Amino acid sequence: MRAWWCLSVVACGGAGSQQEPTWSGEIAPLLADRCGACHVEGGPTPFSVTSYEEALPWAEAIVDATQEGRMPPFFATSSDECDMQLGFLDDIRLSTSERQLLADWVEAGSPEGSRSSAAPAPLRTPDHLADPDRILSLPQPYEVSGQQDEYRCFRIELDNTEDRWITGLEVLPDNDAVVHHVLVWNDPGDRSAERVGPDGSYACSGQPDVWPTELVAAWTPGGSPTRAPVGAGTLFHPGASLVINVHYHPTGTSTELDQSRIALTWTDQQPAQHTTWYLVDLPFGAVSTDGLFEIPAGSEAHTETVALEVPTYIPWDLPVFAITPHMHYLGTEMLVTLRSPAGGEECLIHTPNYRFDFQTSYTYDPTSGPLPVVHPGDTIEVRCTYNNSESNPFLGLQLDASGTSSPQDIRWGEETGDEMCMAMVGLIIPPIDWMELAESLF
Numbered sequence: 001m002r003a004w005w006c007l008s009v010v011a012c013g014g015a016g017s018q019q020e021p022t023w024s025g026e027i028a029p030l031l032a033d034r035c036g037a038c039h040v041e042g043g044p045t046p047f048s049v050t051s052y053e054e055a056l057p058w059a060e061a062i063v064d065a066t067q068e069g070r071m072p073p074f075f076a077t078s079s080d081e082c083d084m085q086l087g088f089l090d091d092i093r094l095s096t097s098e099r100q101l102l103a104d105w106v107e108a109g110s111p112e113g114s115r116s117s118a119a120p121a122p123l124r125t126p127d128h129l130a131d132p133d134r135i136l137s138l139p140q141p142y143e144v145s146g147q148q149d150e151y152r153c154f155r156i157e158l159d160n161t162e163d164r165w166i167t168g169l170e171v172l173p174d175n176d177a178v179v180h181h182v183l184v185w186n187d188p189g190d191r192s193a194e195r196v197g198p199d200g201s202y203a204c205s206g207q208p209d210v211w212p213t214e215l216v217a218a219w220t221p222g223g224s225p226t227r228a229p230v231g232a233g234t235l236f237h238p239g240a241s242l243v244i245n246v247h248y249h250p251t252g253t254s255t256e257l258d259q260s261r262i263a264l265t266w267t268d269q270q271p272a273q274h275t276t277w278y279l280v281d282l283p284f285g286a287v288s289t290d291g292l293f294e295i296p297a298g299s300e301a302h303t304e305t306v307a308l309e310v311p312t313y314i315p316w317d318l319p320v321f322a323i324t325p326h327m328h329y330l331g332t333e334m335l336v337t338l339r340s341p342a343g344g345e346e347c348l349i350h351t352p353n354y355r356f357d358f359q360t361s362y363t364y365d366p367t368s369g370p371l372p373v374v375h376p377g378d379t380i381e382v383r384c385t386y387n388n389s390e391s392n393p394f395l396g397l398q399l400d401a402s403g404t405s406s407p408q409d410i411r412w413g414e415e416t417g418d419e420m421c422m423a424m425v426g427l428i429i430p431p432i433d434w435m436e437l438a439e440s441l442f
């Protein structure tokens with residue numbers, strides 16, 4: 001097969017037949033596919049990849065950002081510390097040769113090539129849940145003002161008269177100036193009904209503060225919809241409710257309204273398996289292995305590790321289908337490792353270029369190999385790296401959030417200006433009423 005572009009003059013058969021990569025030839029289709037979900041006109045980005053004129057001034061920045069792994073913002077990778085055999089769904093990473101192709105294009109003077117031969121490159125569309133069965137909004141607009149971060153829980157009733165299984169859920173944040181993250185919880189006993197005020201909401205912690213409960217989906221900035229693996233879902237009884245737990249971070253200067261929505265898909269056919277999300281971090285049963293969790297002021301690459309031992313009374317092996325790393329503005333890297341009591345170790349994820357505003361949920365591609373399996377007695381270890389110094393480009397946001405003007409020692413906490421070291425782990429469980437069992441266990 002003829003090489004679709006030439007790596008070097010020699011490979012192309014001599015100077016006479018040199019073929020440089022061109023915008024119309026190779027670059028536009030590549031960027032449309034890997035960058036086009038965000039880099040479009042009117043998008044949240046500084047330039048669009050839909051026209052040569054728009055992209056040209058950014059050509060060198062494109063090379064830098066791709067070489068340094070900042071873009072595209074899909075940070076899971078194999079590394080010296082993480083031998084990642086499994087692939088991921090919706091993987092938009094560039095291969096080494098694709099990154100080189102961009103560099104060669106810029107090296108050649110970023111030529112446009114023949115405009116007439118260029119068919120418009122198909123843009124990758126932003127990832128949304130297709131054909132949702134329900135779109136539900138917070139009961140009424142919620143007012144966010146003042147200086148303090150706030151966790152607010154909203155109860156949402158559903159109209160199913162028989163058991164249903166939620167297979168997909170997308171959080172559609174309304175006012176992203178104040179919505180920091182959203183967790184959607186199942187409340188099978190509808191205990192939240194006793195908590196809500198007339199506006200359908202109540203003050204809560206980072207959790208719904210009702211029991212039993214389980215996490216169904218999470219949204220963090222840059223996040224994508226939560227989808228259960230094929231043939232799995234979260235059991236949702238009639239009369240149960242969903243609790244939408246929103247972490248609001250006020251702007252500090254204005255009063256904002258938010259009425260975020262959720263879209264969901266569900267089925268009335270009992271799936272072969274159920275899914276649930278487990279939060280691995282300090283308040284959720286994990287312990288800090290380094291003693292005090294404290295990120296010293298001025299440290300550029302400080303690590304903290306939290307570890308959760310999976311209780312031996314859990315009677316099943318639990319395949320992992322997805323992982324979402326979560327830290328705040330100081331977080332730069334996360335490594336999640338599964339350890340067995342016999343000394344076995346398996347890397348679940350490594351995200352070296354982590355940043356707060358692109359908190360992707362990484363879903364394993366089940367066709368690329370067997371999913372990792374958590375056994376009772378195993379430990380899930382989460383190592384987080386933080387940059388609490390002036391060299392962190394997001395330090396300003398952290399200082400604003402914590403109301404200080406220079407780096408301070410930072411502890412674990414629920415405020416945006418504090419830090420977390422949380423892996424949200426998507427697990428496949430047997431098709432049983434897990435919530436009923438959980439209630440009897442605890």
Ligand code: HEC
Pocket residue numbers: 031034035036037038039044045046058061062065066070071072073092094222
């Ligand atoms: C999920 C959305 C998303 C995708 C996909 C994406 N970008 Fe971006 N990109 C952004 C946003 C948002 C910004 C502005 C915020 C910032 O500066 O980081 C940005 C900024 C940039 C910048 C300027 C800032 C910097 O880091 O240099 C470059 C260059 C860039 N993107 C290149 C790319 C390229 C090339 C691709 C595809 C290979 C890509 N991006 C894919 C969202 C995206």
